[in-house]
Amino acid sequence: MLLGAIEAGGTKFVCATGAENGQVSDRISILTTTPAETMTAVDDYFTTHPVDAIGIGSFGPIGVNPDDPKYGYITTTPKPGWGDFDFLGHLKSRFNIPLYWTTDVNEAAYGESMIGIAKDVPNSIYMTIGTGVGAGVISQNHIFNGRTHTELGHMRLNRLPGDDFKSNCSYHDICLEGLAAGPAVGKRTGKAGKDIPVDDPVWPIIADYIAQACVNLTVAFAPDKIILNGGVMNQRQLFPMIREKFAAYLNGYEEVPPLDDYIVPAGLGNNSGIAGGLLLAQAALKNA
Amino acid sequence: MLLGAIEAGGTKFVCATGAENGQVSDRISILTTTPAETMTAVDDYFTTHPVDAIGIGSFGPIGVNPDDPKYGYITTTPKPGWGDFDFLGHLKSRFNIPLYWTTDVNEAAYGESMIGIAKDVPNSIYMTIGTGVGAGVISQNHIFNGRTHTELGHMRLNRLPGDDFKSNCSYHDICLEGLAAGPAVGKRTGKAGKDIPVDDPVWPIIADYIAQACVNLTVAFAPDKIILNGGVMNQRQLFPMIREKFAAYLNGYEEVPPLDDYIVPAGLGNNSGIAGGLLLAQAALKNA
Numbered sequence: 064m065l066l067g068a069i070e071a072g073g074t075k076f077v078c079a080t081g082a083e084n085g086q087v088s089d090r091i092s093i094l095t096t097t098p099a100e101t102m103t104a105v106d107d108y109f110t111t112h113p114v115d116a117i118g119i120g121s122f123g124p125i126g127v128n129p130d131d132p133k134y135g136y137i138t139t140t141p142k143p144g145w146g147d148f149d150f151l152g153h154l155k156s157r158f159n160i161p162l163y164w165t166t167d168v169n170e171a172a173y174g175e176s177m178i179g180i181a182k183d184v185p186n187s188i189y190m191t192i193g194t195g196v197g198a199g200v201i202s203q204n205h206i207f208n209g210r211t212h213t214e215l216g217h218m219r220l221n222r223l224p225g226d227d228f229k230s231n232c233s234y235h236d237i238c239l240e241g242l243a244a245g246p247a248v249g250k251r252t253g254k255a256g257k258d259i260p261v262d263d264p265v266w267p268i269i270a271d272y273i274a275q276a277c278v279n280l281t282v283a284f285a286p287d288k289i290i291l292n293g294g295v296m297n298q299r300q301l302f303p304m305i306r307e308k309f310a311a312y313l314n315g316y317e318e319v320p321p322l323d324d325y326i327v328p329a330g331l332g333n334n335s336g337i338a339g340g341l342l343l344a345q346a347a348l349k350n351a
Numbered sequence: 352m353l354l355g356a357i358e359a360g361g362t363k364f365v366c367a368t369g370a371e372n373g374q375v376s377d378r379i380s381i382l383t384t385t386p387a388e389t390m391t392a393v394d395d396y397f398t399t400h401p402v403d404a405i406g407i408g409s410f411g412p413i414g415v416n417p418d419d420p421k422y423g424y425i426t427t428t429p430k431p432g433w434g435d436f437d438f439l440g441h442l443k444s445r446f447n448i449p450l451y452w453t454t455d456v457n458e459a460a461y462g463e464s465m466i467g468i469a470k471d472v473p474n475s476i477y478m479t480i481g482t483g484v485g486a487g488v489i490s491q492n493h494i495f496n497g498r499t500h501t502e503l504g505h506m507r508l509n510r511l512p513g514d515d516f517k518s519n520c521s522y523h524d525i526c527l528e529g530l531a532a533g534p535a536v537g538k539r540t541g542k543a544g545k546d547i548p549v550d551d552p553v554w555p556i557i558a559d560y561i562a563q564a565c566v567n568l569t570v571a572f573a574p575d576k577i578i579l580n581g582g583v584m585n586q587r588q589l590f591p592m593i594r595e596k597f598a599a600y601l602n603g604y605e606e607v608p609p610l611d612d613y614i615v616p617a618g619l620g621n622n623s624g625i626a627g628g629l630l631l632a633q634a635a636l637k638n639a
């Protein structure tokens with residue numbers, strides 16, 4: 064049995080094949096241009112690399128609710144050409160195999176939950192802080208969705224006294240993504256993320272907002288683990304800063320796991336998504 | 352078949368009997384004093400009113416995770432005598448019938464979800480804004496719990512510019528409960544809640560914090576409905592104020608149901624909890 068995975072990002076798509084244990088055997092990276100061009104490359108890949116099922120995690124917003132007429136679509140993205148694109152329908156018409164469809168962050172969350180840093184616990188949250196902020200929630204080893212998928216990057220937090228940075232989110236004067244995602248860090252400092260020194264005064268601010276978000280994730284979902292990934296989290300000094308602020312904000316109100324085990328980097332690095340896709344493909348095959 | 356329900360609050364316990372459809376046939380109210388005294392009254396009630404199963408919703412924090420050694424306990428409550436009390440164990444030793452154990456707000460959320468205002472939708476959140484703030488989340492018609500139950504009253508929000516009210520939560524300088532629960536409203540105005548005029552300047556502040564909380568519930572859980580109940584929500588003018596602020600904060604970022612159907616009062620009034628308890632008793636019986 065060979066499984067397939069797609070990690071569909073706004074910048075690039077990764078297509079891969081691999082095994083039931085999430086081990087990747089082959090992968091390619093495709094630039095995200097137009098649906099016509101990019102999807103042709105996806106089709107070609109899985110035509111030359113035939114698989115038994117594919118797990119797909121896509122940038123969004125997407126339709127994840129089977130009762131929704133836009134199920135399987137990328138819906139209202141500002142990315143030219145991709146709005147209202149029937150991604151799942153496109154694949155279904157070409158590959159007559161089980162397909163699992165979810166968000167990019169849910170896919171990565173599932174990978175971390177099944178074989179990554181959260182493999183020993185049933186409830187975890189994977190949050191990426193990169194160009195945007197998104198999160199996937201795993202509850203009792205299953206992906207959590209409501210009426211639609213979560214949009215946790217846009218939770219409202221307390222604007223720090225003295226922080227007059229204009230939110231980089233075009234919708235919200237205050238939200239995690241607008242105040243603390245990669246582009247916000249870039250604008251705050253005038254530097255590319257990787258060029259900002261580890262002791263730059265911007266980091267305590269970013270750590271504070273991420274810590275506030277972790278408090279809200281804790282009181283909302285009571286996870287066993289919060290996994291932080293994405294470009295900004297390459298700044299490893301953020302982890303102890305976030306844990307310290309988190310402890311101060313939660314202030315002992317409820318018991319949480321030891322913080323070094325609770326707020327953690329991804330176990331699979333950049334492979335969370337693809338590994339999750341393979342495992343979701345397997346789940347789709349099992350349920351078919 | 353006769354079902355039982357307990358709504359165990361910090362001020363009073365309600366015990367009731369009723370039918371599978373959540374209809375109450377008998378009820379009593381017991382003052383919450385010591386466990387010995389209060390539980391004797393509970394035991395007496397269900398001895399004189401024998402039932403086939405009991406659904407229990409308790410004030411907390413409580414142990415809701417069957418893997419937790421404190422499962423079935425009221426854990427760290429400051430309420431004298433009730434900390435570390437094995438509530439479920441007490442009932443189990445006296446009544447050899449199926450019991451369903453959850454939080455008071457989960458019980459009420461379940462009632463509203465099954466036969467109340469949210470009966471036609473699978474995902475809803477019941478939030479009470481009274482002496483404290485608590486919420487129960489229903490996902491796909493089931494009670495959502497993580498490692499433990501939610502503590503959504505303590506989510507962190509943006510402190511309004513100019514609002515220098517000292518948080519009434521002893522743990523958090525900023526949280527929904529500390530800034531906007533009944534006692535906070537009391538301290539802000541120096542008046543008993545029911546004596547505050549509908550056009551008092553406190554209400555736009557309270558509505559703002561509740562609206563922020565509704566935004567965070569939306570991006571976290573994507574529910575079909577958010578139900579607001581509890582003493583403070585007797586101020587019915589809050590509903591339109593909350594909806595308006597919510598719309599401004601969400602700012603069209605994602606689609607939500609029409610707000611008059613989305614942010615709503617409870618359908619069962621003060622019966623949400625007891626109705627939920629009867630329905631949970633039925634669920635326990637079915638699964639026994």
Ligand SMILES: Nc1ncnc2c1ncn2[C@@H]1O[C@H](COP(=O)(O)OP(=O)(O)O)[C@@H](O)[C@H]1O
Nearest residue numbers: 192193194195245246256257293294295297298
């Ligand atoms: N070492 C770094 N330190 C801080 N920020 C970084 C670092 N590396 C990348 N970033 C920022 O992370 C963002 C990219 O995030 P990434 O997770 O790699 O991609 P995406 O979110 O687009 O999938 C950019 O805004 C970039 O500036």
Ligand SMILES: Nc1ncnc2c1ncn2[C@@H]1O[C@H](COP(=O)(O)OP(=O)(O)O)[C@@H](O)[C@H]1O
Nearest residue numbers: 480481482483533534544545581582583585586
């Ligand atoms: N009509 C009202 N307007 C505003 N606040 C009220 C009103 N009625 C009760 N409250 C407040 O609600 C709180 C009690 O909430 P309630 O839901 O009745 O009980 P509890 O949360 O203790 O179960 C008190 O702080 C009270 O001041």
Ligand SMILES: [Zn+2]
Nearest residue numbers: 217232235238
């Ligand atoms: Zn935003």
Ligand SMILES: [Zn+2]
Nearest residue numbers: 505520523526
């Ligand atoms: Zn608090």
